[in-house]
Amino acid sequence: MPSVTIDYQICKGAKECGECYNNCPMEVFTIEGDKVVVANEEECTGCGVCEDVCPTGAVKVKFE
Numbered sequence: 054m055p056s057v058t059i060d061y062q063i064c065k066g067a068k069e070c071g072e073c074y075n076n077c078p079m080e081v082f083t084i085e086g087d088k089v090v091v092a093n094e095e096e097c098t099g100c101g102v103c104e105d106v107c108p109t110g111a112v113k114v115k116f117e
């Protein structure tokens with residue numbers, strides 16, 4: 054199962070960006086305030102869309 058992490062040092066936040074949340078086909082992410090959080094990691098298929106749309110490289114999908 055892939056693991057999904059967000060580096061909050063470089064993430065632009067849900068209000069300014071939110072592209073990972075908006076584009077993930079599996080609804081892995083949710084929004085808490087201005088923060089995008091990984092909520093349903095077990096649903097991740099490893100498609101890589103979140104990495105493709107992230108403007109800062111903050112979200113990473115790794116295969117164990």
Ligand code: SF4
Pocket residue numbers: 057076077078079080081096097098099100101102103104114
């Ligand atoms: S790799 Fe695909 S399924 Fe997994 S969190 Fe990113 S966009 Fe969603």
Ligand code: SF4
Pocket residue numbers: 059063064065066067070071072073074089103106107108109110111112
């Ligand atoms: S796409 Fe990247 S910068 Fe934008 S909210 Fe997601 S992790 Fe943060």
